[in-house]
Amino acid sequence: NSPLMDLKEAAERGRQTGSVRSRGAAVRTVIEHWKPTIAAINGIAYGGGLERALSCDIRICSEDATFALAEIKRGLTPVTGLFDLPRLVGLGNAMWLLMSGEPIAAEEALRIGLVSRVVPPEELIPTATRMAEIISENSPLGVRTVKQVARLGVELPRDYAQRLGQSMIDRVWSSEDAREGAAAFAEKRKPVFKGR
Known part of the structure; x- marks a missing residue:
């Protein structure tokens, strides 16, 4: 039982049917899941694909990845990207991407904080797997709490979130x-966590 959520599994549960609500529901499924999520982005991440990646806790990509929320070019708006992108990359960077619909390359995504790592394509899955392994070595209770409290800190005023x-935090x-x-x-050994 992995402490990390499988994004493909989440996508199947909240499968997009073309409606705005189902697209938002697929993203909420990822955000609200207690397990950490890592998006390993290889190639094109546009529209709903990028929105699903934005909902993940950690995003990494290959050197050839490109990103866009191009709905504006079709007379539409992103669904959840309107809310998630400004929180991740700042309002100025988000407004350009949201209003222009123009794509950005991997290095620009790294520069603005959309992704935390850029790796060669052949290293993408091994890197994501290693990151997942590192996280899974930590206390499940601590990891779950970090995810919940950090998201509160982004979504609510700081004092209220605290x-x-x-x-x-006290429970952990x-x-x-x-x-x-x-x-x-103290004993110079690896901890054996039980999630309680």
């Missing part, structure tokens, strides 16, 4: 996993 998140700090982490450090 009040909501504090009990989750007083958990069995926290005690195991401290013991493992």
Whole structure:
């Protein structure tokens, strides 16, 4: 049972049927899932494909990846990208991408913070897999809490998010996993986390 969510599986559950609501629902499925999500983007990520990637916790891409929310060129607007893109890349960068519909290359996506790594195409899946393995070595309770509280911090005013998140943080700090982490450090061994 992997601590990471399979985006293809999420896409199947929230399969796009052409409607705005189903497209938004597919993205919400990814955002609301407790497991960390990593988008490994190879090639073209336009429209709904980019919106699904935006909903992931971490995005990496190959050197030949390109990105666009080009709905504006067809008289439409992005569905969830209108909300997610400005939070990730800042309003100025987002407004250009949203209003122009123009594509950007991998290096520009890295520069503006749309992706966190750019790798050669043949290294994309191994890199994403290694990142997933690194995350999965950590406390499941801690990872889940980081995802929930960090998202609160982006979506809500900071003081309110901190009040909501504090009990989750306290739970991690007083958990069995926290005690195991401290013991493992003192004993110079790898911790064995149980998610509680």
